[in-house]
Every structure is written in C-alpha cells, then in structure tokens.
Amino acid sequence: MRLNLDDVIAAAFATLEDEGLERLSLRAVARKLDVHLNSVSWQVKTKQALIDTMADTIIGEVRIDNLPADPVERVRLVANRYRAAMLRHRDGGRLVAGTFTGTGKTLRVAEVIVGGLLAAGYSEADAARLCWSIVYLTLGLTQEEQTPTDNPHGDLPELLETGDYPALAKLGVATLLDDTFDARFDYGISRLLDR
DSSP states (O other): OOHHHHHHHHHHHHHHHOOOOOOHHHHHHHHHSOHHHHHHHHHHHHHHHHHHHHHHHHHTSSSOEEEEEEHHHHHHHHHHHHHHHTTTTTHHHHHHHHHOSSSSSHHHHHHHHHHHHTTTTTOOHHHHHHHHHHHHHHHHHHHHHHHHHOOOHHHHHHHHSSSSHHHHHHHHHHHHHOOEEEEEEOOHHHHHHOO
C-alpha cells in the first residue's frame, strides 16, 4: 500500500476520534493503517508536525463563504464556524490550541476576521488585538466544552459556603456554572465586538 499525506491525516483523525489526543502518535496512526511506522514518518516527520497538519486541516474546514454584508456580523459568523470546526473533532480545541501553523488555511480565517474588524472601523492595533482575543476565547471555551467531567460543579458549592468568596457566593453555583457553552460564547463574542 503506497500512502500519501491525505491517507495519514485521515487515519490520524480516526485515531483521534477513537483514542483521544493523549494517545495520538505516529505509531498509533501506523497501527490504524496497518503499515510500518516508517511509512507514516515518511509523510509526517514528527508528532508535532502531524498535529500541526491536523490543526491546519480543521481550520481549513472553516467556511468563509456566504458571509453577511455587515462586517461585525461577518466576524461573529466566522468565529462561530471556527468553534464549530473544532467541536466536530474529539479534542479539536486542544489540538488546535497547541499550534500556530501560519499557513494559508489559518491565515484566510484571520484575514476575514481582521478585514471585518477594519471595515467596522477598528484601528489596526485594535483589529489585531481583537482578532487574538476572539481566537483565544474560541480556543479556551472549546477546550473547556470538550473536557468531560463527571462532576461539573466540583467542590464549588462547599467552597462558596465557607464565606471566603463573597462575590462568587453572591452569584451562586447556577449563575457561575449552569450557563450553556453556546450562551457563554455568544455573550463573550458580543462583549468583544461591543454589541
């Protein structure tokens, strides 16, 4: 069987879905393909190169077509699509967060975001910082959403009862933790975009 990079990346995504990011390795991809490790490492030299290529593939799934005319709404929609692309893959947020590939796939998303911000009247410096803020919000929230837990409240109820955290206790567990990830994301993007 003669492999190409697409075969390796497809097997890597299958491995990611089956085993998670911690178990993703060139050796695991080779097992998935039922080939020797050398066949995989010929296409992708290191685990980090594999992860970078996978992250680039995920970001490449972000559609930048059919965007609204309003520049702020364009930014909002692309940020939602960016999050959705990561959520389609197990550990997608963590995988993308550990990379900065700087390829055309990554830059085309940043181009739409920065272009929308500039068209909305933000200065160059503000557009750059706001683009990063949108990316960081999206990455962080996606990672949190994809981290399973059997006890979403943890020790928070007991800790709030100690009196050591009066401001947090005033909000309560429900206000702090029971909001949906969609609501948190929409609120964060709206605050960042001043809308």
